[in-house]
Amino acid sequence: MNKVVSKEVKELASCLIDAEKNQKPIQPLTELNSDLTLEEAYEIQLQVVEEKVSKGIRIVGKKIGLTSRDMQIMYGIDTPDCGHLFENMIVKNNHEVSFKDVIQPKIEAEIAFVLKKDLKGPNVTVEEVLQATDYVLPSIEIIDSRIQDWNLKLQDTVADNASSGLYVLGDKPVSVDEVHLPDITMKVYQNGQLMKEGAGKNAMEHPAACVAWLANKLAEFDVVLQAGEVILSGALATTIDVVPGDEFTAVFEHLGEVKVKFIK
Template sequence: MSRVVSEKIKDLANYLIEAEKSQKPIDPLTQLKPDLTLDEAYEIQLQVVQEKRSQGLRIVGKKIGLTSRDMQIMYGIDTPDCGHLFENMIVENNHEVSLNDVIQPKIECEIAFVLKKDLQGTNVTVEDVLQATDYVLPSIEIIDSRIKDWKVKLQDTVADNASSGLYVLGDQPVLVDQVNLPDITMKVYQNGQLMKEGIGKNAMEHPAACVAWLANKLAEFGVVLRAGEVILSGALATTIDVEPGDEFTAVFDHLGEVKVSFSK
């Protein structure tokens, strides 16, 4: 799909690239370009993705954000967003993350899908997603922002790869026909203390509906969800801020648990 991209869009993409390299957050893009549209924000994201791929980084999946009504209310919006996952974002289960590798991290916990078939919009359904899924896993997404103090509008977070940072997957794959995804319950512990609870249906009533939305949205840009990719389907509860030395454990009914800690 051929797209004409303005110099301003390329400049804003470069601001984000430099912010990630320097680990120094920048002013919101919606301040730098107050009339920034959502379509332009996705173009900025794709410019950053293109640059990373040109450097040899491999795309390993996609993510959906802002799927729960609580998160949409928090940001004053009524639609999800999405971004790309790269191979350098993977953190092994039960491992520690250095705070030098992130800027202003927060925790979200969600159900991850691993695909065995391609999914291509624009009419992907929940059933299509389930048939294309190899297995599901519990996951912790470490979201991050290249925008100062998380002062983001929807356009800012979309441009910033849906505020992607890192992610952690559980160890035990579960087939989708062995669980009822909307009814899966989740508890999130911070340093042993219960902090958040959620349920699968918090993500657009069905986590697979989030994946279907993603496939259909990315079709607008000629992007296909590929077999083998990991799809983070959206948080089942609101975010938790990360402090030095924190340890997080997310426990999912039927899916097991996933854990990550942060350096002091």
């Protein structure tokens, strides 16, 4: 980062790092600092990212959150946000996640993009996103929060890496030329019971529009979406709470399915 980071930003970043390390959520940062701005929240996120990278944890992608109107209403927020994906967040398809590795997880189903070209904003378009995409995959994002009881304002979730946790990708790459992403339907089953339905258009009318928004937003911080990165484009339905023993299957038209199970 080029700019000087304030002492308060560093302290709040340390609080989040400690919360993740100790698996103990903390009170909202907006209660610790009622004047916390959105710009400062992104600075906190980048400070945490910098700390992880300094320890050798590799960035493998990015995520967009709060892209659907239903999700924005749920959290009382009116704009998307974004975060970073690290190599230690990856869960293989149809594998298990231990509750020892999460704090207060929820799941959501999304379309994941894998890039073959860099994308640098501003002014990235949907068409440019599609041209830069190697393939898409079905995904389940396991969101998590270091903020107690998910008591979030936008600044809280942004600072907390957009409430990132873990993620699972499907096994069958599909070219964007083979599908019309807004029309792809999705169903999420919890322990065999249908719980949520959605479609690609639920994410800002077009999942690639979410990726374009991300590239343009990150340009403000001189961050580029890089070839090879995974981009989680945003939930196609609202989240589902998770308890130990739960098994989730997300089935996407044309893209296949992705599964994950949670154990104690």
